[in-house]
Amino acid sequence: MAAAGCFTAALLSLAWSWADLTVSAARAPENPKRLSQMTRQRWREAFDRLYQARALDPLNARYAAELGRHYAWLSWRSGGVEDAARPYRWRSSAAYAEAIGHRPSWGYAWANYAEARLMAGAAGEQTRVALERALTLAPWETKTQTKSLLVAFSVWDDLSEGQRAKVAATLRRALLVGDDLDLVLRLAVHAGKARLVESMLTPGRQRQLLHRIIAQSGR
Secondary structure (H helix, E strand, O other): OOHHHHHHHHHHHHHHHHHHHHHHHOOOOOOHHHHHHHOOHHHHHHHHHHHHHHHHHOOOOHHHHHHHHHHHHHHHHOOHHHHHHHHHHHHHHHHHHHHHHHHHOHHHHHHHHHHHHHHOOOOHHHHHHHHHHHHHHOOOOOOHHHHHHHHHHHHHOOHHHHHHHHHHHHHHHHHHHHHHHHHHHHHHHHHOHHHHHHOOOOHHHHHHHHHHHHHHOOO
């Protein structure tokens, strides 16, 4: 029995290792210019490998999230044509929902799920709940902060006072860390939330950057 158990564990370990290698080979480049140069054949190969990895290790939340990310990238590659992009956004949303099912405490997956739903045109209660989970579960994670703020600024008028307070706290943390300061400020200006952000900025470089972005946007 012990030998059989060891053999099973070895097979699982081999399958998971192969799944990791498969995902590494499948991952599309994150650089926007290189993404735009991906051929249809390259995309097909990437998705084939991702689905193969998920089949080898179906309970791995990371593989489902990778699928979600690739479908999101594919929607951006649609050139802003809504009818072409929306099916990919829904597939992205479904993949992130799967990732959350495997790992409910993963704030990054919740933030991406909220973003995918928002981009698909579903800015309802389910999206706001996902946003709140992301804000609660990963308050200091930079990528989660940025995704969460994008969603929050877009649905601000529908948020409760408690949810707005959580967004404000996340915004303060993002400004304090400053890793994505330029992007956070651009998101705020685009969403018409420059005044909300300005009250949290330190005098000097941060406010100068905000005013420069406002001037560039013409708002």
